[in-house]
Amino acid sequence: MSALAKHAAQGIALRLETHVSALSLEGSSWCATLKTGGMIRARAVVMTVPVPQALAILSAGSYVMDPKLRSGLEGVEYERCLAVMAILGAPSWVAPPGGLLIDEGPIAWIADNQQKGLSTVPSATIHANPGYSLQHWEDERRSAGVPWLEAAIPWIGTGVKDYQVQGWRYSKPIRTWVETCVMVHASPTLILAGDAFGGPRVEGAALSGWSAAEALLALPGCA
């Protein structure tokens, strides 16, 4: 999925792997404090991190948001997701095109990564359902994956060669925002966007980003 963003980013000056720990309003600029030290000033910011993280970054920068807006944004909720990524000894039995919604036991769905074109060797990603992910969030990750692998045997077989377990704290917004982005501050500009605004899929994130760009370009002097 990152291929979409990589394609759209061609020719743009990007700074990757840069953790922002605080965002503060300083005169006519936003000031992003970086975890590694240093600051970046900007006339406009579009922030697409999950909403609770955006609110924490703004609090760390002592930004005082309109209380009604803040309490609305605090209502955006996310599901957690634990997922097993397994290398298989033989192709899975998941039928083409390689995706299967199960939603029974601990498993929500299975993706065959070889059929999906992401892996040259047989491999599968097995997503736990939100309830199981929440219940086992603090468990030691590798052992937490064993019940899924066992429950997935009818689709992936017993020939798992290796596996790893990953967790996403903010995997899917379940209570989303009513608009496709939100202008928190007009000048200097701060817009929040992402799948919590456009809908919980890559399409939703893309539509929200598009909407944020339109809002930015509509501001005086930005077109």
Ligand SMILES: Cc1cc2nc3c(=O)[nH]c(=O)nc-3n(C[C@H](O)[C@H](O)[C@H](O)COP(=O)(O)OP(=O)(O)OC[C@H]3O[C@@H](n4cnc5c(N)ncnc54)[C@H](O)[C@@H]3O)c2cc1C
């Ligand atoms: C396991 C999994 C599988 C999925 N599969 C699908 C699928 O098959 N199809 C589909 O349509 N959708 C899928 N989704 C959903 C899809 O990934 C999201 O809807 C989409 O990525 C949301 O995009 P976004 O830009 O809003 O946020 P994100 O993609 O979450 O981007 C937010 C970015 O902010 C960065 N960030 C966070 N905090 C900071 C900070 N302090 N400083 C700097 N950067 C920071 C993060 O590193 C991240 O790169 C899946 C999600 C998960 C978790």
